[in-house]
Protein backbone atom coordinates (compact mmCIF):
# COMPACT_ATOMS: atom_id res chain seq x y z
CA UNK A 1 0.00 0.00 0.00
CA UNK A 2 1.23 3.52 -0.72
CA UNK A 3 -0.02 6.84 0.68
CA UNK A 4 0.17 8.24 -2.87
CA UNK A 5 -2.44 5.75 -4.17
CA UNK A 6 -4.76 6.43 -1.23
CA UNK A 7 -4.58 10.20 -1.81
CA UNK A 8 -5.20 9.68 -5.55
CA UNK A 9 -8.16 7.42 -4.88
CA UNK A 10 -9.79 9.96 -2.57
CA UNK A 11 -8.92 12.82 -4.94
CA UNK A 12 -10.81 10.93 -7.65
CA UNK A 13 -13.85 10.59 -5.40
CA UNK A 14 -13.59 6.88 -4.63
CA UNK A 15 -14.35 5.18 -1.34
CA UNK A 16 -11.35 4.06 0.74
CA UNK A 17 -11.26 0.64 2.37
CA UNK A 18 -10.87 0.12 6.12
CA UNK A 19 -7.32 -1.14 5.51
CA UNK A 20 -6.41 1.98 3.54
CA UNK A 21 -7.70 4.29 6.27
CA UNK A 22 -5.85 2.30 8.95
CA UNK A 23 -2.68 2.39 6.86
CA UNK A 24 -2.90 6.15 6.54
CA UNK A 25 -3.49 6.87 10.24
CA UNK A 26 -0.97 4.32 11.50
CA UNK A 27 1.57 5.54 8.94
CA UNK A 28 0.96 9.15 9.94
CA UNK A 29 1.60 8.33 13.59
CA UNK A 30 4.74 6.27 12.87
CA UNK A 31 6.17 8.90 10.55
CA UNK A 32 5.88 6.82 7.36
CA UNK A 33 3.20 9.12 5.98
CA UNK A 34 4.42 12.70 5.75
CA UNK A 35 2.59 15.88 6.81
CA UNK A 36 2.34 16.99 3.17
CA UNK A 37 0.70 13.70 2.18
CA UNK A 38 -1.78 13.91 5.05
CA UNK A 39 -2.55 17.53 4.08
CA UNK A 40 -3.23 16.51 0.50
CA UNK A 41 -5.49 13.70 1.70
CA UNK A 42 -7.38 16.05 4.08
CA UNK A 43 -7.94 18.47 1.18
CA UNK A 44 -9.20 15.59 -0.99
CA UNK A 45 -11.62 14.66 1.84
CA UNK A 46 -12.68 18.30 2.10
CA UNK A 47 -13.79 18.27 -1.57
CA UNK A 48 -14.88 14.64 -1.98
CA UNK A 49 -16.29 13.87 1.47
CA UNK A 50 -16.41 10.44 3.09
CA UNK A 51 -19.08 7.78 3.37
CA UNK A 52 -20.54 6.87 6.76
CA UNK A 53 -18.39 3.73 6.80
CA UNK A 54 -15.20 5.60 5.97
CA UNK A 55 -15.98 8.22 8.65
CA UNK A 56 -16.53 5.50 11.26
CA UNK A 57 -13.29 3.77 10.21
CA UNK A 58 -11.35 7.02 10.51
CA UNK A 59 -12.88 7.59 13.96
CA UNK A 60 -11.86 4.17 15.22
CA UNK A 61 -8.37 4.42 13.71
CA UNK A 62 -7.91 7.64 15.69
CA UNK A 63 -9.33 6.02 18.84
CA UNK A 64 -6.75 3.20 18.52
CA UNK A 65 -3.90 5.68 18.12
CA UNK A 66 -3.85 6.33 21.89
CA UNK A 67 -5.12 5.32 25.30
CA UNK A 68 -8.73 4.30 25.76
CA UNK A 69 -10.37 4.95 29.11
CA UNK A 70 -12.00 1.91 30.67
CA UNK A 71 -15.01 3.12 32.65
CA UNK A 72 -16.12 -0.41 33.57
CA UNK A 73 -15.31 0.10 37.30
CA UNK A 74 -18.27 2.52 37.27
CA UNK A 75 -21.66 0.87 37.69
CA UNK A 76 -24.43 1.68 35.22
CA UNK A 77 -24.66 3.06 31.71
CA UNK A 78 -22.21 5.94 31.27
CA UNK A 79 -23.85 8.60 29.14
CA UNK A 80 -21.64 11.49 28.05
CA UNK A 81 -22.81 14.89 26.84
CA UNK A 82 -20.83 16.92 24.37
CA UNK A 83 -21.40 20.43 23.13
CA UNK A 84 -19.73 21.55 19.92
CA UNK A 85 -18.83 24.73 21.78
CA UNK A 86 -20.48 27.98 22.57
CA UNK A 87 -20.47 31.24 24.47
CA UNK A 88 -22.00 31.27 27.96
CA UNK A 89 -22.53 27.52 27.69
CA UNK A 90 -22.53 26.41 31.31
CA UNK A 91 -24.88 23.51 30.59
CA UNK A 92 -22.63 20.83 32.13
CA UNK A 93 -22.64 22.64 35.48
CA UNK A 94 -26.43 22.33 35.64
CA UNK A 95 -26.99 19.15 33.67
CA UNK A 96 -24.32 17.08 35.43
CA UNK A 97 -25.84 17.40 38.94
CA UNK A 98 -29.37 17.15 37.53
CA UNK A 99 -28.73 13.86 35.74
CA UNK A 100 -26.63 12.48 38.61
CA UNK A 101 -29.48 13.32 41.03
CA UNK A 102 -31.66 11.07 38.84
CA UNK A 103 -29.22 8.22 39.44
CA UNK A 104 -27.51 8.14 36.03
CA UNK A 105 -23.71 8.13 36.46
CA UNK A 106 -21.97 11.26 35.18
CA UNK A 107 -18.27 10.50 34.61
CA UNK A 108 -17.34 13.72 32.90
CA UNK A 109 -13.99 14.52 31.42
CA UNK A 110 -13.97 18.10 30.29
CA UNK A 111 -11.67 20.55 28.61
CA UNK A 112 -10.47 24.09 29.10
CA UNK A 113 -11.61 27.05 27.06
CA UNK A 114 -9.76 28.26 24.01
CA UNK A 115 -10.53 31.24 21.81
CA UNK A 116 -14.04 32.62 22.12
CA UNK A 117 -15.52 29.51 23.76
CA UNK A 118 -15.29 28.61 27.43
CA UNK A 119 -14.45 25.30 29.11
CA UNK A 120 -16.11 23.52 32.02
CA UNK A 121 -12.81 22.92 33.83
CA UNK A 122 -11.99 26.65 33.97
CA UNK A 123 -15.49 27.38 35.24
CA UNK A 124 -15.29 24.79 38.03
CA UNK A 125 -11.84 25.99 39.05
CA UNK A 126 -13.33 29.38 39.89
CA UNK A 127 -14.88 27.66 42.94
CA UNK A 128 -12.37 28.05 45.80
CA UNK A 129 -10.51 24.77 46.36
CA UNK A 130 -12.14 22.78 43.55
CA UNK A 131 -9.70 20.16 42.21
CA UNK A 132 -10.12 19.09 38.60
CA UNK A 133 -6.92 17.04 38.52
CA UNK A 134 -8.22 14.15 40.66
CA UNK A 135 -6.75 10.65 40.28
CA UNK A 136 -8.50 7.91 38.36
CA UNK A 137 -9.39 5.93 41.52
CA UNK A 138 -10.99 8.96 43.15
CA UNK A 139 -12.82 9.74 39.92
CA UNK A 140 -14.29 6.21 39.80
CA UNK A 141 -15.09 6.15 43.53
CA UNK A 142 -16.84 9.50 43.42
CA UNK A 143 -19.02 8.45 40.49
CA UNK A 144 -19.91 5.19 42.20
CA UNK A 145 -20.69 6.92 45.50
CA UNK A 146 -22.32 10.21 44.53
CA UNK A 147 -22.94 9.54 40.80
CA UNK A 148 -20.81 12.41 39.56
CA UNK A 149 -17.21 13.49 39.04
CA UNK A 150 -15.81 16.10 36.67
CA UNK A 151 -12.12 16.01 35.84
CA UNK A 152 -9.75 17.51 33.32
CA UNK A 153 -8.72 15.25 30.46
CA UNK A 154 -5.56 13.34 31.20
CA UNK A 155 -3.72 10.60 29.40
CA UNK A 156 -2.82 10.31 25.80
CA UNK A 157 -6.25 10.12 24.18
CA UNK A 158 -6.51 10.22 20.36
CA UNK A 159 -3.02 11.56 19.52
CA UNK A 160 -3.81 11.01 15.83
CA UNK A 161 -6.68 13.48 16.13
CA UNK A 162 -4.41 16.03 17.83
CA UNK A 163 -1.81 15.69 15.09
CA UNK A 164 -4.33 15.76 12.26
CA UNK A 165 -6.25 18.68 13.78
CA UNK A 166 -3.05 20.76 14.04
CA UNK A 167 -2.42 20.03 10.37
CA UNK A 168 -6.01 20.85 9.34
CA UNK A 169 -5.77 24.11 11.26
CA UNK A 170 -2.98 25.37 8.98
CA UNK A 171 -4.19 23.84 5.70
CA UNK A 172 -7.75 25.22 5.56
CA UNK A 173 -9.29 21.78 6.10
CA UNK A 174 -10.91 22.19 9.52
CA UNK A 175 -14.43 22.77 8.26
CA UNK A 176 -15.00 19.40 6.65
CA UNK A 177 -18.02 17.66 8.19
CA UNK A 178 -16.61 14.07 8.16
CA UNK A 179 -13.31 15.32 9.60
CA UNK A 180 -15.03 17.30 12.38
CA UNK A 181 -17.44 14.43 13.12
CA UNK A 182 -14.66 11.84 13.39
CA UNK A 183 -12.52 14.21 15.47
CA UNK A 184 -15.26 14.83 18.06
CA UNK A 185 -16.52 11.25 18.16
CA UNK A 186 -13.03 9.74 18.46
CA UNK A 187 -12.47 11.75 21.66
CA UNK A 188 -15.83 10.74 23.14
CA UNK A 189 -15.32 7.06 22.32
CA UNK A 190 -11.75 7.01 23.65
CA UNK A 191 -13.05 8.62 26.86
CA UNK A 192 -15.14 5.48 27.39
CA UNK A 193 -18.76 6.65 27.00
CA UNK A 194 -21.37 3.93 26.47
CA UNK A 195 -23.79 6.45 24.98
CA UNK A 196 -23.50 10.05 23.85
CA UNK A 197 -25.85 13.04 23.76
CA UNK A 198 -24.60 15.75 21.41
CA UNK A 199 -25.52 19.41 21.58
CA UNK A 200 -24.71 20.65 18.09
CA UNK A 201 -24.71 24.42 18.10
CA UNK A 202 -25.64 26.60 15.16
CA UNK A 203 -25.37 30.34 14.64
CA UNK A 204 -22.71 33.02 14.56
CA UNK A 205 -21.08 31.84 17.82
CA UNK A 206 -20.88 28.22 16.67
CA UNK A 207 -18.60 26.15 14.47
CA UNK A 208 -21.58 25.43 12.23
CA UNK A 209 -22.88 28.81 11.15
CA UNK A 210 -25.89 27.43 9.27
CA UNK A 211 -28.70 25.20 10.43
CA UNK A 212 -28.19 22.97 7.42
CA UNK A 213 -24.52 22.30 8.25
CA UNK A 214 -25.38 21.69 11.91
CA UNK A 215 -27.89 19.00 10.91
CA UNK A 216 -25.32 17.44 8.57
CA UNK A 217 -22.71 17.36 11.33
CA UNK A 218 -25.25 15.93 13.80
CA UNK A 219 -26.22 13.20 11.31
CA UNK A 220 -22.57 12.35 10.63
CA UNK A 221 -21.85 11.94 14.35
CA UNK A 222 -25.02 9.94 15.04
CA UNK A 223 -24.04 7.74 12.06
CA UNK A 224 -20.61 7.07 13.55
CA UNK A 225 -22.17 6.18 16.91
CA UNK A 226 -24.53 3.72 15.23
CA UNK A 227 -21.71 2.07 13.26
CA UNK A 228 -19.43 1.61 16.27
CA UNK A 229 -22.09 0.53 18.77
CA UNK A 230 -22.35 3.67 20.94
CA UNK A 231 -25.92 4.91 21.06
CA UNK A 232 -25.77 8.56 20.03
CA UNK A 233 -28.46 11.19 19.77
CA UNK A 234 -28.09 14.86 18.84
CA UNK A 235 -29.99 18.07 19.42
CA UNK A 236 -29.35 21.07 17.16
CA UNK A 237 -29.51 24.24 19.27
CA UNK A 238 -29.04 27.97 18.95
CA UNK A 239 -25.70 29.71 19.41
CA UNK A 240 -26.47 32.95 17.61
CA UNK A 241 -26.51 34.79 20.93
CA UNK A 242 -24.88 33.71 24.21
CA UNK A 243 -26.70 31.05 26.25
CA UNK A 244 -28.17 32.46 29.47
CA UNK A 245 -27.11 35.87 30.74
CA UNK A 246 -23.48 35.41 31.79
CA UNK A 247 -20.15 34.86 30.07
CA UNK A 248 -17.06 34.35 32.25
CA UNK A 249 -16.07 31.63 34.68
CA UNK A 250 -17.29 32.63 38.16
CA UNK A 251 -20.24 34.51 36.66
CA UNK A 252 -21.29 31.33 34.85
CA UNK A 253 -20.97 29.24 38.03
CA UNK A 254 -23.23 31.77 39.78
CA UNK A 255 -25.78 31.43 37.00
CA UNK A 256 -25.62 27.63 37.12
CA UNK A 257 -26.31 27.74 40.89
CA UNK A 258 -29.25 30.09 40.30
CA UNK A 259 -30.57 27.75 37.62
CA UNK A 260 -30.43 24.81 40.02
CA UNK A 261 -32.42 27.03 42.43
CA UNK A 262 -35.03 27.30 39.66
CA UNK A 263 -34.25 30.99 39.19
CA UNK A 264 -32.13 30.69 36.08
CA UNK A 265 -32.66 31.99 32.55
CA UNK A 266 -35.35 30.23 30.53
CA UNK A 267 -33.08 29.22 27.64
CA UNK A 268 -30.47 27.53 29.83
CA UNK A 269 -33.12 25.75 31.90
CA UNK A 270 -34.94 24.51 28.80
CA UNK A 271 -31.73 23.29 27.15
CA UNK A 272 -30.80 21.35 30.29
CA UNK A 273 -34.19 19.62 30.36
CA UNK A 274 -33.96 18.79 26.65
CA UNK A 275 -30.45 17.33 26.82
CA UNK A 276 -30.98 15.78 30.26
CA UNK A 277 -34.15 13.93 29.24
CA UNK A 278 -32.15 12.31 26.43
CA UNK A 279 -29.41 11.34 28.87
CA UNK A 280 -32.01 9.71 31.10
CA UNK A 281 -33.46 7.70 28.22
CA UNK A 282 -30.02 6.56 26.99
CA UNK A 283 -29.04 5.81 30.60
CA UNK A 284 -32.08 3.55 31.01
CA UNK A 285 -33.65 5.75 33.72
CA UNK A 286 -36.66 6.85 31.65
CA UNK A 287 -38.58 5.28 28.79
CA UNK A 288 -39.53 8.48 27.03
CA UNK A 289 -38.16 12.01 26.82
CA UNK A 290 -41.37 13.30 28.46
CA UNK A 291 -40.92 10.96 31.39
CA UNK A 292 -37.27 11.98 31.65
CA UNK A 293 -38.19 15.63 31.65
CA UNK A 294 -40.73 15.18 34.45
CA UNK A 295 -38.11 13.42 36.59
CA UNK A 296 -35.64 16.27 35.99
CA UNK A 297 -38.20 19.00 36.68
CA UNK A 298 -38.99 17.40 40.04
CA UNK A 299 -35.31 17.07 40.95
CA UNK A 300 -34.69 20.70 40.10
CA UNK A 301 -37.72 22.05 41.93
CA UNK A 302 -37.15 19.91 45.03
CA UNK A 303 -33.57 21.17 45.41
CA UNK A 304 -32.14 17.64 44.98
CA UNK A 305 -30.06 18.69 41.95
CA UNK A 306 -28.68 21.70 43.84
CA UNK A 307 -27.66 19.42 46.74
CA UNK A 308 -25.95 17.18 44.19
CA UNK A 309 -23.87 20.13 42.96
CA UNK A 310 -22.83 20.80 46.55
CA UNK A 311 -21.85 17.13 46.96
CA UNK A 312 -19.80 17.32 43.75
CA UNK A 313 -18.01 20.50 44.87
CA UNK A 314 -17.18 19.09 48.31
CA UNK A 315 -16.12 15.68 46.98
CA UNK A 316 -13.52 17.44 44.83
CA UNK A 317 -12.15 19.66 47.60
CA UNK A 318 -14.19 22.76 46.84
CA UNK A 319 -15.94 25.12 49.24
CA UNK A 320 -19.54 23.86 49.25
CA UNK A 321 -20.82 26.97 51.00
CA UNK A 322 -20.65 28.81 47.65
CA UNK A 323 -23.90 27.03 46.83
CA UNK A 324 -25.74 28.94 49.58
CA UNK A 325 -23.59 32.03 49.33
CA UNK A 326 -22.57 32.82 45.75
CA UNK A 327 -20.80 35.95 46.99
CA UNK A 328 -17.91 33.69 48.03
CA UNK A 329 -17.02 33.21 44.37
CA UNK A 330 -14.28 35.47 42.98
CA UNK A 331 -15.46 38.97 42.14
CA UNK A 332 -13.89 41.83 40.17
CA UNK A 333 -12.81 45.20 41.49
CA UNK A 334 -14.78 47.14 38.89
CA UNK A 335 -17.79 47.00 36.62
CA UNK A 336 -18.75 49.05 33.59
CA UNK A 337 -22.25 49.34 32.14
CA UNK A 338 -22.68 49.29 28.37
CA UNK A 339 -25.57 51.61 27.50
CA UNK A 340 -27.87 51.74 24.47
CA UNK A 341 -27.25 54.80 22.29
CA UNK A 342 -30.81 54.84 20.92
CA UNK A 343 -34.31 53.43 21.46
CA UNK A 344 -35.20 50.22 19.65
CA UNK A 345 -35.02 46.44 19.88
CA UNK A 346 -32.03 44.22 20.38
CA UNK A 347 -31.98 42.79 16.88
CA UNK A 348 -28.90 40.58 17.26
CA UNK A 349 -26.08 39.85 19.71
CA UNK A 350 -23.11 38.34 17.94
CA UNK A 351 -22.20 35.47 20.26
CA UNK A 352 -18.72 35.04 18.84
CA UNK A 353 -17.90 38.70 19.46
CA UNK A 354 -19.24 38.49 23.03
CA UNK A 355 -16.96 35.48 23.53
CA UNK A 356 -14.03 37.45 22.16
CA UNK A 357 -14.86 40.40 24.44
CA UNK A 358 -14.85 38.02 27.43
CA UNK A 359 -11.55 36.54 26.27
CA UNK A 360 -10.02 40.02 25.97
CA UNK A 361 -11.10 40.72 29.57
CA UNK A 362 -9.16 37.61 30.65
CA UNK A 363 -12.02 35.10 30.96
CA UNK A 364 -10.59 32.98 28.15
CA UNK A 365 -7.34 32.19 26.39
CA UNK A 366 -6.05 33.37 23.06
CA UNK A 367 -3.27 30.78 23.29
CA UNK A 368 -3.07 27.67 25.45
CA UNK A 369 -0.43 29.35 27.66
CA UNK A 370 -2.58 32.36 28.67
CA UNK A 371 -3.60 32.57 32.32
CA UNK A 372 -7.25 33.33 32.94
CA UNK A 373 -8.87 35.58 35.51
CA UNK A 374 -11.80 33.61 37.00
CA UNK A 375 -13.72 36.69 38.14
CA UNK A 376 -13.98 38.72 34.94
CA UNK A 377 -16.76 38.49 32.40
CA UNK A 378 -19.96 39.95 31.04
CA UNK A 379 -23.56 40.00 32.17
CA UNK A 380 -25.98 40.28 29.29
CA UNK A 381 -28.76 42.53 30.61
CA UNK A 382 -30.72 42.69 27.35
CA UNK A 383 -31.11 39.75 25.03
CA UNK A 384 -32.31 39.36 21.46
CA UNK A 385 -35.83 40.67 20.85
CA UNK A 386 -35.97 42.85 23.99
CA UNK A 387 -37.02 46.48 23.73
CA UNK A 388 -34.47 49.07 24.93
CA UNK A 389 -34.59 52.77 25.63
CA UNK A 390 -31.66 55.08 24.98
CA UNK A 391 -29.33 55.01 28.01
CA UNK A 392 -30.60 51.64 29.28
CA UNK A 393 -27.98 49.05 30.20
CA UNK A 394 -27.44 46.43 27.50
CA UNK A 395 -24.65 44.55 29.25
CA UNK A 396 -22.26 44.93 32.17
CA UNK A 397 -18.53 44.34 31.97
CA UNK A 398 -16.82 42.96 35.09
CA UNK A 399 -13.12 43.70 34.99
CA UNK A 400 -9.86 44.11 36.86
CA UNK A 401 -7.81 45.84 34.15
CA UNK A 402 -8.89 49.17 32.66
CA UNK A 403 -7.21 48.67 29.25
CA UNK A 404 -8.80 45.29 28.77
CA UNK A 405 -12.19 46.70 29.79
CA UNK A 406 -11.99 49.43 27.14
CA UNK A 407 -11.13 46.89 24.43
CA UNK A 408 -13.94 44.62 25.56
CA UNK A 409 -16.38 47.55 25.62
CA UNK A 410 -15.60 48.39 22.00
CA UNK A 411 -16.05 44.76 20.89
CA UNK A 412 -19.21 44.30 22.91
CA UNK A 413 -20.80 47.47 21.59
CA UNK A 414 -20.18 46.26 18.03
CA UNK A 415 -21.65 42.86 18.95
CA UNK A 416 -25.05 44.46 19.63
CA UNK A 417 -27.33 45.42 16.74
CA UNK A 418 -30.17 47.73 17.77
CA UNK A 419 -32.94 48.37 15.22
CA UNK A 420 -36.38 49.91 15.20
CA UNK A 421 -37.97 46.61 14.20
CA UNK A 422 -38.28 43.54 16.37
CA UNK A 423 -36.32 40.53 15.03
CA UNK A 424 -38.14 37.38 13.97
CA UNK A 425 -38.26 34.74 16.69
CA UNK A 426 -35.34 32.33 16.55
CA UNK A 427 -35.85 28.96 18.22
CA UNK A 428 -33.60 27.62 20.96
CA UNK A 429 -34.04 24.05 19.68
CA UNK A 430 -33.93 23.59 15.91
CA UNK A 431 -34.49 19.85 15.94
CA UNK A 432 -33.16 16.40 16.71
CA UNK A 433 -31.16 13.69 15.01
CA UNK A 434 -31.16 10.07 16.07
CA UNK A 435 -30.72 6.69 14.42
CA UNK A 436 -34.20 6.94 12.89
CA UNK A 437 -33.52 10.24 11.11
CA UNK A 438 -33.44 14.04 11.36
CA UNK A 439 -36.41 15.94 12.77
CA UNK A 440 -36.65 19.68 12.32
CA UNK A 441 -39.02 21.58 14.58
Ligand code: URA
Pocket residue numbers: 165174179180181183184207
Ligand atom coordinates in the same frame (compact mmCIF):
# COMPACT_ATOMS: atom_id res chain seq x y z
N1 URA B 1 -13.91 20.30 17.41
C1 URA B 1 -13.19 19.16 17.40
O1 URA B 1 -12.99 18.53 18.42
N2 URA B 1 -12.68 18.76 16.22
C2 URA B 1 -12.87 19.40 15.07
O2 URA B 1 -12.40 18.96 14.04
C3 URA B 1 -13.62 20.60 15.10
C4 URA B 1 -14.14 21.01 16.29
